[in-house]
Amino acid sequence: MFSLDMRKYVNNARGMHWLFIVLIIGIAFYLPFLIFGAFPYNTKTNTNPVEMEKLLDGIEAVDFYAMNQYLPKSSEEIQKEIDAFETWEGGKCRFCHAVKKDDRDRMAPTLYGIFGRPAGVGNNYTYSDALINMKGNGLIWTPETLDAFILNPSNYIPGNRMRVEGIEDPEIRKLIVNYLMRESKPIKGE
Ligand code: HEC
Structure with a gap:
């Protein structure tokens, strides 16, 4: 009698x-999404060339990367920019973000060639509806719109999945914009 109860108990406990264990694994997979807005295994192309052309209508000739007031002067300043972006x-x-063409994909869309790029068109990333709506609204990433976004991401694009507190210091935002101006510049013809 006792051993039968015991077996029952062991079976239940098992x-x-x-x-x-399944619960813990489930939570472990869900947490990165919850905390960072991360989608791990993406191989998606978000925007085809025809749609891209439409989105860029009227601004395709603007080369934001040529606006060299953003370029730094000394190696000290360059280091400051790196610190602003990375630390x-x-x-x-x-x-969360890759910047160079050959950087491995991170948990967020790559910022390679971000200036002059419509919102929500990076490949290999599943955007939130909020960002896809902004693409539809014609949001283009420029030094100004990027600055406004990182000042207060959830205010600038409500419902977006970039879980980052805004950066209130305008100097730091400028360093970050400068960093991207230099580092995310697309290689010609790509
Ligand atoms: C915790 C991870 C994380 C950090 C840190 C982070 N981002 Fe993001 N970022 C994201 C995610 C996730 C998205 C996509 C949001 C969505 O789909 O709603 C995103 C989207 C963006 C976009 C829009 C990209 C596009 O293709 O439209 C820009 C620009 C951007 N981030 C810039 C920055 C800058 C600049 C910083 C540093 C101040 C930063 N991010 C820090 C996760 C992050």
Whole structure:
């Protein structure tokens, strides 16, 4: 009698343990999405060339990267920009975003060639509806719109999935814009 109860208990406990493990694994997979807005395995192309042409109608001739008031003067300034982009005291943008063409994909859309690019068109990323709506509204990333976005991401695009507190210091925002001006410049013809 006792051993039958015991077996029942063990069987139940085993079931509970498995349930617990499945729950933990489930949470472990969901957390990065919850905290960082991350989608791990994407191979999507978000915008075809025809749509892209439409989105860029009227601004395709503007070369934002040629606006050299954004380019730095000394190596000290360059280091400051790198710190602003990469560190936790700055914008910690590097934690989530790739910048160079050959950077591995990170958990957020790449910022390669971001200036002059419509919102929500980066490949290999599943955007929030909020960002896709902004694409439809004609939002183009320029030094000004990017500055306004990182000042207060959830205010500038309500419902977007970039879970980052705004950067209130205009100097740091400028350093970040400068960094992207230099580092995300697209290679001609690509
Ligand atoms: C915690 C991760 C994380 C950090 C840190 C982060 N981002 Fe993002 N970013 C995202 C995600 C996720 C999205 C996509 C949002 C969506 O789809 O709603 C995004 C979107 C963007 C976009 C729009 C891209 C597009 O293709 O339209 C820009 C621009 C951007 N981030 C710039 C920055 C800058 C500059 C910083 C540093 C100040 C930064 N991000 C820090 C996760 C992050």
